[in-house]
Amino acid sequence: MTKVTISDIAERAGVSAGTVDRVIHNRGEVSKKTREKVLEVIKELKYEPDIVASSLASRKTVRFAALLPEGSNLFWNKPAEGLNAAWNEIKAFGVSLEEFRFSYYDKDGFFQQLNALTESKPDGVVLTPVFTDGLNESLKKLSESGIPYVFINTQWENGEYLAFVGQDSKQSGKVAARLLDYCVADGGQIFIFNLISERGGNSHIISRERGFIEYFSYDQEAGQKNILTIHVNAQHKEEIENLLYRHLGTNQNKKDIRGVFVTNSRVYQIADILEKEEYSNVRLVGYDLLEQNIRHLRNNTINFLIGQKPFEQGYNSVMTLFNAIVRKKEVPKNKFLPIDIITKENIDFYLNL
Amino acid sequence: MTKVTISDIAERAGVSAGTVDRVIHNRGEVSKKTREKVLEVIKELKYEPDIVASSLASRKTVRFAALLPEGSNLFWNKPAEGLNAAWNEIKAFGVSLEEFRFSYYDKDGFFQQLNALTESKPDGVVLTPVFTDGLNESLKKLSESGIPYVFINTQWENGEYLAFVGQDSKQSGKVAARLLDYCVADGGQIFIFNLISERGGNSHIISRERGFIEYFSYDQEAGQKNILTIHVNAQHKEEIENLLYRHLGTNQNKKDIRGVFVTNSRVYQIADILEKEEYSNVRLVGYDLLEQNIRHLRNNTINFLIGQKPFEQGYNSVMTLFNAIVRKKEVPKNKFLPIDIITKENIDFYLNL
DNA sequence: TTTAATTTCGTGTGCGCACACGGATTTTTT
DNA sequence: AAAAAATCCGTGTGCGCACACGAAATTAAA
Numbered sequence: 003m004t005k006v007t008i009s010d011i012a013e014r015a016g017v018s019a020g021t022v023d024r025v026i027h028n029r030g031e032v033s034k035k036t037r038e039k040v041l042e043v044i045k046e047l048k049y050e051p052d053i054v055a056s057s058l059a060s061r062k063t064v065r066f067a068a069l070l071p072e073g074s075n076l077f078w079n080k081p082a083e084g085l086n087a088a089w090n091e092i093k094a095f096g097v098s099l100e101e102f103r104f105s106y107y108d109k110d111g112f113f114q115q116l117n118a119l120t121e122s123k124p125d126g127v128v129l130t131p132v133f134t135d136g137l138n139e140s141l142k143k144l145s146e147s148g149i150p151y152v153f154i155n156t157q158w159e160n161g162e163y164l165a166f167v168g169q170d171s172k173q174s175g176k177v178a179a180r181l182l183d184y185c186v187a188d189g190g191q192i193f194i195f196n197l198i199s200e201r202g203g204n205s206h207i208i209s210r211e212r213g214f215i216e217y218f219s220y221d222q223e224a225g226q227k228n229i230l231t232i233h234v235n236a237q238h239k240e241e242i243e244n245l246l247y248r249h250l251g252t253n254q255n256k257k258d259i260r261g262v263f264v265t266n267s268r269v270y271q272i273a274d275i276l277e278k279e280e281y282s283n284v285r286l287v288g289y290d291l292l293e294q295n296i297r298h299l300r301n302n303t304i305n306f307l308i309g310q311k312p313f314e315q316g317y318n319s320v321m322t323l324f325n326a327i328v329r330k331k332e333v334p335k336n337k338f339l340p341i342d343i344i345t346k347e348n349i350d351f352y353l354n355l
Numbered sequence: 356m357t358k359v360t361i362s363d364i365a366e367r368a369g370v371s372a373g374t375v376d377r378v379i380h381n382r383g384e385v386s387k388k389t390r391e392k393v394l395e396v397i398k399e400l401k402y403e404p405d406i407v408a409s410s411l412a413s414r415k416t417v418r419f420a421a422l423l424p425e426g427s428n429l430f431w432n433k434p435a436e437g438l439n440a441a442w443n444e445i446k447a448f449g450v451s452l453e454e455f456r457f458s459y460y461d462k463d464g465f466f467q468q469l470n471a472l473t474e475s476k477p478d479g480v481v482l483t484p485v486f487t488d489g490l491n492e493s494l495k496k497l498s499e500s501g502i503p504y505v506f507i508n509t510q511w512e513n514g515e516y517l518a519f520v521g522q523d524s525k526q527s528g529k530v531a532a533r534l535l536d537y538c539v540a541d542g543g544q545i546f547i548f549n550l551i552s553e554r555g556g557n558s559h560i561i562s563r564e565r566g567f568i569e570y571f572s573y574d575q576e577a578g579q580k581n582i583l584t585i586h587v588n589a590q591h592k593e594e595i596e597n598l599l600y601r602h603l604g605t606n607q608n609k610k611d612i613r614g615v616f617v618t619n620s621r622v623y624q625i626a627d628i629l630e631k632e633e634y635s636n637v638r639l640v641g642y643d644l645l646e647q648n649i650r651h652l653r654n655n656t657i658n659f660l661i662g663q664k665p666f667e668q669g670y671n672s673v674m675t676l677f678n679a680i681v682r683k684k685e686v687p688k689n690k691f692l693p694i695d696i697i698t699k700e701n702i703d704f705y706l707n708l
Numbered sequence: 709t710t711t712a713a714t715t716t717c718g719t720g721t722g723c724g725c726a727c728a729c730g731g732a733t734t735t736t737t738t
Numbered sequence: 739a740a741a742a743a744a745t746c747c748g749t750g751t752g753c754g755c756a757c758a759c760g761a762a763a764t765t766a767a768a
Contacts (some may be wrong), residue, residue: 007754031716033764054411054447055754058723094407094719103762176700184638184658185537217700223655284745285537302576307536337603340704343696347530351523351693370750376726384746386734408724411753415726475725715764721757729750736743 006049015043026051053329057095066099066323067124069116070208071106071132078106080291081154084316087126092324099320100124109133109201116140120147126323127151128316131158134205150326152319155310156205157336164326167319167337169310174341175213175265178287179224181306181343182261183217185285188225192261193249197236197268210265210289227261236268246275250284261285270294273303291344291352299346309342309352359402368396379404406682412447419452419676420477423471424459424485426650431459433644434507437669438481445677452673453477460552462486469493473500479676480504481669483503484511487558503679505672508663509558517679520672520690522663524559527694528566531640532577534659534696535614536570538638541578545614546602550589550621563618563642580614589621599628603637614638623647625655643690644697644705652699662695 008026024032025040032040043049060289066089073079082101089099100122102115112133119127120143127144131137131153138160144151150164155218157166182192194214196207211231218224230249234242250260262284264272269288276284277298287297287306298304318337325331344352361379365372370389377385377391385393396402417441426432435454442452453469453475465486472480473496480497484490484506491513497504503517510519535545547567549560564584571577583602587595603613615637617625622641629637630651640659641648651657671690678684697705 005754009754019755019758020719021717024717027756029757033716036716052411052447055408055723056756058405058407058411058725058753059755059757061723094405123753170704171699173704177698180698180700181537184534187540338704340695341701342693343698343701345533345696347526347533348694348696349545351526351691358724362724372725373727373749374747377747380726382727384744389746405724408753409726411723411755412725412727414753709768711766711768713764713766715762717760717762719761720759723748723755726752730747731749732745732747734743734745736741738739738741 005052005070006047007052008049011040011043011047011049014047015040025035027194053095057328060096063096064126064328065122065124066097066126066128066320067102067119067122068099069102069104069112069119069129070118071126071130072103078312080312081130081316084313084318085152086316087313088317088324092320092328095324095328097324097328104132106132108133113140120144120149124149126164126321126327127176128323129156130155132156134158150323152322153320154315155312165319165322165333167315167322168177168339169341170338171209172213174289174308174310175210175215175263176217177343178210178263178306178308179214179217181287182242182263182285183225183227184268185305186227186259188227190227190258190260191249192227192229192263193355194229194231195242195262195264195272196231196233197242197264197266197271198233199236204266207265214263214265220289238272239271241276242271246272250281259283259285262287264288266290267292267295267334269304269307270298273298277303282336291349296349296353297329299349304344305345307344307349309344311339311342314339358405359400359406360405363400364396364400364402367400368393391704400543406448410681413449416449417479417681418453418475418477419450419479419673420455420472420475420482421452421673422455422457422465422482423474424483425456431665433665433688434483434669434672437666437671438673439669440666441670441673441677445673445681448677448681450677450681455579457485459485463487466493473497473502476500477502479517479680481507481676483508483670485509487511494630503676505675506666507672508665518672518675518686518688518690519694520668520675522694523691524562525566525569526691527642527661527663528563528568528616529570530694531563531616531659531661532567532570534640535616535638536578536580538658539578539580539612539614541580543580543611543613544602545580545616547582547584547618548595548615548625549584549586550617550619550624551586552589552621557619560618567616567618591622592624595624595627603634612636612638615640617641619643620645620658621649622657623651626651630654630656644702649702649706652697652702655699658698660697660702662697664692664695667692 008022009019012022021032022040025037067087068085070082071078091144102119104111104115127149129151145162152164155168186192194211198204218227218229232245262272267290273286286304289308291309295304295307299307322333326333362372365375374385375393378390421438423435424431426435439656455472457464457468480502482504498515505517506519508521540546541553547564551557571580571582585598615625620643626639638658641657642661644662648657652660675686679686
């Protein structure tokens, strides 16, 4: 149980500590024969480097960089908090963390920041692939420099990424479907609202909608509902309002409960209208713990919010880099975080931390 | 931004590094005057000890001990996994972790193990206060030896504990109430089943039931339901079966959906019966990801499970000890983990890790 | 074979801190 | 005032590893 040190290996292999160190970090200047001998002893003695001593001795700092949207709301602050929480735990190992921020609505700014990040030659990167046109080209620069990067929140298949940390969007749509299936009587009406922004950030919507539809199409036990999908630009407030009036009716006294699934965090826009018109026979499900959404959840206009664990996304992405780069461990390619179902009753426990 | 070291302080305070070290660890042999001077410089320079160098230099190992039920099922394995995951991250700092296991149904064994644990004089303890008669007396030994202990899963108010990591039981009852409120039409019947074990481990049940009742009594928006609480010994299978038949009726063709809330993880016992009798008009909510419960969740006999994050409980309890003892940080007295709402659709993400 | 060029390897130093040891200073006793 | 005791403090060593430097061993060139 006593720990094996480099000099143990040196002694056993009949060489000096310096030589062992050279083979461990394969920085050459070792003959093939002794190299193999040392490797053999390392395996035999099950040597594991002491990360504490190692990081103390090596004066170089490992530099991480993160590309994130500006923390304009409660949601996008959370990944940054998670990033910093993780950093706090590992900074003693000589890890630094630099954040590059971009406006969620500014594509050029995104790529500018990505370039600046790349120029800074970090040792590891966390980023959200919000804008995907021409993204692969920018990422290639990272790959070519041998800089590993972790995607957070949004998946982007390009084969080169070290890991993805986020949510299974399609499956989250199924969760929403399940909730409304329970809340709305069979034969009832359910609307899917895709509140699209022309400025990007819509990549999740399609998978979520697909998951929702699939639930009702293929699940044997699913109830029978009438499902109608509505695509509308999130900026067109009055169009949204008209659509709601048209489809929900203004007649308050019908007891039938209807369901509305908003496929992103803009669910508060629907809630605003429902609240104003005092609709109470509509069950509303949407995404993310924005301030506005939380308010509506607390006064029962929104019934369920699906949480994406933004804090954990940040935390896990940094830890993934740390494990891969500093600890030199294998890390899972795709880390799907739990799909949280949040109500008025349990929201408080999701807010802090 | 360059880090402040002990010798920086020594120089600034006009003393030697050894003296600075003595005041940092208050191990005396320093005159009051120089002591204050050093303290002043430490504050002035915002010195923070380098935990990496510190743990490398100090040869002593910090010993943690945990008292847990035997991992007889999926649920009770999880805290142990969390314990070990945390330990894996901090063992490099010279932390050891010893587990003491007891049978969930053996009170004497519990106290035997607790005594053995205390005898081993660990530096920090994690434990579940399953049996509470005479517990305070045993805990006093720990307190008197200055050994901090963290409660996991179950709260036990004795004022001396370092921290509690677990779930707010009462609030989890409210969550269950919310779910059944949505699933059962107003005027419908809801049963609360308290499946009691004479062998202990019932401490959560009361708070959960209370939370459930409170939801329907005090929440303005709550629907109107008929609620009936049933207490029954979990071992008396046929009595349970009779109760179910009596209250649910055997008549399958009534469309009214009824609700059943089981206040602990034995919800599978109810599900077994419902499945056998092919009841499909009952919405069933219970606790914890036992194998049996998972099976019933997957085939829709159980509709919701409330998760207690057992893995995170283990993980957080060890990290709390680490932060308090090694890092010497303040730790929150009560760490209430999120109340997870789990359905067939999101369960997979709660199972691994 | 001798010398030069290469390759291979051992030694030494320091990262920041903890702690042992003994020396210096002050206080108490004689 | 000198000696003894008590208090206070500085120096040195090592934790396990990374890395620089230069020496030794080997190979290539003369």
